[in-house]
Each structure stands twice: as C-alpha cells, then as structure tokens.
Amino acid sequence: MSVRVVVGGGISGVCCAQELARLNPNEEIVIVTATETLLEAKSVFAWSKYLEEIDIFEKTADQFVLSNPNIRIVEDLIDAINPDSHTVHLKS
Ligand SMILES: Cc1cc2nc3c(=O)[nH]c(=O)nc-3n(C[C@H](O)[C@H](O)[C@H](O)COP(=O)(O)OP(=O)(O)OC[C@H]3O[C@@H](n4cnc5c(N)ncnc54)[C@H](O)[C@@H]3O)c2cc1C
Secondary structure, three states: OOEEEEEOOOHHHHHHHHHHHHHOOOOEEEEEEOOOEEEEEEEEEEOOOOOEEEEEEEEEHHHHHHHOOOEEEEEOOEEEEEOOOOEEEEOO
16 A cells, blocks of 8 residues: 655645545555644635635644544654655654
8 A cells, every 4th residue: 555645734735635635545645744733724715716715724633633534644854855765754
C-alpha cells in the first residue's frame, strides 16, 4: 500500500489531503505539520463567479481526525525532502 505525504496543516495542505483521501480511499494519507493545529475549510459560499466566502476552523489533530478518519496527522518539522527516493526526513 502506498502512502501519500502532504506537508503542512494550513488550508492548502488540508484541502490537498482531503482531496487525495477522496480520490484514493484505499491509500494512506499523512499530513506532516509543524504546528499543533490544522485549518479546515467549511461552508463555502459563492457570492459571485470569482468571490467566495469560506468559514475556516482551527482544529487539534484529535478533533481533525474525527471528521477525517482516513487522514493521519504527524506533528513534526520536515527538514529534507528527497524526490528521487520519495522520502521525507523529519527533524525528530
Ligand atoms: C493576519 C492574516 C490575515 C489573513 N486574512 C485573510 C483573509 O481574510 N482572506 C484570505 O483569503 N486570506 C487571508 N490571509 C492569507 C491566508 O491566511 C493565507 O493565504 C493562507 O493561510 C495560506 O495557507 P497555506 O496552507 O498555503 O499556508 P499556511 O497557513 O502558512 O500553512 C503552512 C503550514 O505548513 C506547515 N509547515 C511549513 N513548513 C513546514 C515543514 N518544513 N514541515 C512541516 N510543516 C511545515 C506550517 O506549520 C503550517 O501548518 C491572511 C493572512 C494573515 C497572516
């Protein structure tokens, strides 16, 4: 089974991980993030074709996995990414 790693628990990383989890339900998705909380977007409201209002909630890893059970959270700092070997190196 392959593992997909997303760096960062900000809105970009969380949206990316959720989309990967939706498209690849049988793969493990891991978010490695240096911060204690993650940002999750809810309630997207399109005011017009180009203007959206999005409610963003800050969640702990425990709160986040309750609504995203197929995404695992690792709190750590990535200090190197090796694209050739498809590996990341954690500071800890
Ligand atoms: C005061 C303020 C107000 C804002 N208001 C608005 C607004 O009203 N509307 C709007 O659209 N935008 C607003 N923005 C901009 C918006 O916050 C950013 O565009 C958005 O947060 C960027 O999201 P991101 O996920 O790309 O990055 P970030 O939110 O910065 O998330 C990056 C994540 O990656 C993690 N990370 C980084 N490096 C590593 C590493 N090496 N290893 C592990 N984890 C790592 C960090 O810990 C963090 O969790 C505002 C920004 C600020 C500062």
